[in-house]
Amino acid sequence: MNSTDLYRKLNNTYDIVCFVDLAEITKSPGAVFKLFHSCHKQAYTADQRLVLYSSWPLSSQLLDHVQKASLTIDISNDFILICCPHDISNVLADVGRKYGFDTAIRLDVTELEPTSELANNFYVAETVCPLLWSHLEVGNQGHIRPCCIQSDVIGDIQKDQLIDVFRNDAMLQLRNNMLAGTRAAGCGSCWATENAGQLSNRQRHLSLHAKKFYTDWIDDPNILSLDIKPGNVCNFKCRICNPASSSLYADEFLKHTVDPDRVIQIKTNISNGKWANTDQFTSQLESLLPQLTNLDLYGGEPFLLKQLTTVLQKAIDLDVAKNIRLHFNSNGSVFPENLIPLFEHFREIDIALSIDNMGQRFELERGGRWKDVEKNVVDFVSLKQHNIRVYLFPTINIQNVLYLEELLDWADSIGIELTYNLLHRPGYLNINNMTDLAKKLVLDRFGNSQHPTLQTIANQVRDSQGSDGSEFVKHMKAYDQLRSQDLLLTHREVAQAMGYVLQSRL
Numbered sequence: 001m002n003s004t005d006l007y008r009k010l011n012n013t014y015d016i017v018c019f020v021d022l023a024e025i026t027k028s029p030g031a032v033f034k035l036f037h038s039c040h041k042q043a044y045t046a047d048q049r050l051v052l053y054s055s056w057p058l059s060s061q062l063l064d065h066v067q068k069a070s071l072t073i074d075i076s077n078d079f080i081l082i083c084c085p086h087d088i089s090n091v092l093a094d095v096g097r098k099y100g101f102d103t104a105i106r107l108d109v110t111e112l113e114p115t116s117e118l119a120n121n122f123y124v125a126e127t128v129c130p131l132l133w134s135h136l137e138v139g140n141q142g143h144i145r146p147c148c149i150q151s152d153v154i155g156d157i158q159k160d161q162l163i164d165v166f167r168n169d170a171m172l173q174l175r176n177n178m179l180a181g182t183r184a185a186g187c188g189s190c191w192a193t194e195n196a197g198q199l200s201n202r203q204r205h206l207s208l209h210a211k212k213f214y215t216d217w218i219d220d221p222n223i224l225s226l227d228i229k230p231g232n233v234c235n236f237k238c239r240i241c242n243p244a245s246s247s248l249y250a251d252e253f254l255k256h257t258v259d260p261d262r263v264i265q266i267k268t269n270i271s272n273g274k275w276a277n278t279d280q281f282t283s284q285l286e287s288l289l290p291q292l293t294n295l296d297l298y299g300g301e302p303f304l305l306k307q308l309t310t311v312l313q314k315a316i317d318l319d320v321a322k323n324i325r326l327h328f329n330s331n332g333s334v335f336p337e338n339l340i341p342l343f344e345h346f347r348e349i350d351i352a353l354s355i356d357n358m359g360q361r362f363e364l365e366r367g368g369r370w371k372d373v374e375k376n377v378v379d380f381v382s383l384k385q386h387n388i389r390v391y392l393f394p395t396i397n398i399q400n401v402l403y404l405e406e407l408l409d410w411a412d413s414i415g416i417e418l419t420y421n422l423l424h425r426p427g428y429l430n431i432n433n434m435t436d437l438a439k440k441l442v443l444d445r446f447g448n449s450q451h452p453t454l455q456t457i458a459n460q461v462r463d464s465q466g467s468d469g470s471e472f473v474k475h476m477k478a479y480d481q482l483r484s485q486d487l488l489l490t491h492r493e494v495a496q497a498m499g500y501v502l503q504s505r506l
Helices: 003-011 022-026 031-039 060-073 089-098 162-166 169-180 185-195 201-215 247-256 260-272 279-291 308-317 359-365 370-381 401-414 436-446 452-463 470-483 492-497 500-504
Strands: 015-021 048-053 080-084 106-109 135-138 143-145 225-228 294-297 325-330 348-353 388-392
Touching (some): 003 015, 003 048, 015 031, 022 048, 031 048, 031 201, 135 162, 185 201, 225 279, 247 260, 247 470, 279 308, 359 370, 370 401, 401 452, 401 492, 436 452, 436 492, 492 500
Parallel strands (some): 015 048, 080 106, 294 325, 325 348
């Protein structure tokens, strides 16, 4: 039976939505996703079918690929019919169960005259990450990376054009390796997170953008999203930070550093941290605005960026602001009164406020005046624009872990949601490196908590390897001496439990 006869035969029984040689969907990774997307309906009639046919043996890998597409595009197996000369019902049942389907893709075992030979360009490994096909990050020092988690430097904003970096050999190799199932070493943070049974940045973005990734981005990579850390201009010098990310931190350390190599490094940090204050960068960013759907702005402090008003106004003038989601990660010290009227033109405004603690503890950990920041947070909460979302985004570390319940209660009292971020570096502040006594304090306080955030943190601390606290004490003592502060006055419980009194007060 040839394909024409097959179509006539099936057409007597079914309303055929599409009739496609399987060879067509093996030519590119996104082909079957695009096909299903073009045929997608909210509901099919009982006799409608999407027909795929081939005379060639069908591998389990290809059938898995088709099943993944049906799940991603949301088409029930009942409406997909595969016609081939081979009984593959067991394989279809296996891949169906893998993706949670109760029934397998339908099968019609039919002798067919030779059809087009199947290609092998369809395979998409489970290790893919959509950010490699849609995103770039520019760090505080101007280094360009595939994302904020990936460690490979693939360009320099002071020398390279973003569009050229996105298309360079390094990015092409990363994409090809991912498609083939190779776990890039630079993505180690995501692999470690997944190995620990937690949701990685890669998995989160794949869940959010699966349909767009498979139907569009995978065959046509383009810069749709940027993560910009525009230099290191900042008015805080947080203890969890560093000279490369905060100009105030860099200035302070430069005044008190005698090591000549360290002086050179910090001066380099200060110099490189000014890259965002250039017309060349502003021009690059403005040229990409028409294609962007997402722009993340971190710090330093993003609301101190001089060119921000110009860039946002440019997006409005180009009539593309309506397509763009803006994300800001702010320390809460600046309420951007002048930007509020501009925000209403954008698709979505997402403002994460890095508030880790309250009162004097906040002032010691991050800097600034708590009363001023508290007022700004309340002002952010009072914004009534429908497209603005504001939330607290504390970075959980050894300094603040014991006091999170107070922060949660305060957030509830002013009506703001909270999403937490676990600190990984510097290691001496990572909650995986607490002393046994400090771990016990966390477990006693939160081990039986009904709050899911506190319970998750308690579980992580319980399972962590811990440390003797010496690195924590060394660095906290250095901060106290440098800034004429005293961790014991504001964080007595955690300071004592980490050994601060024993090792620094004798």
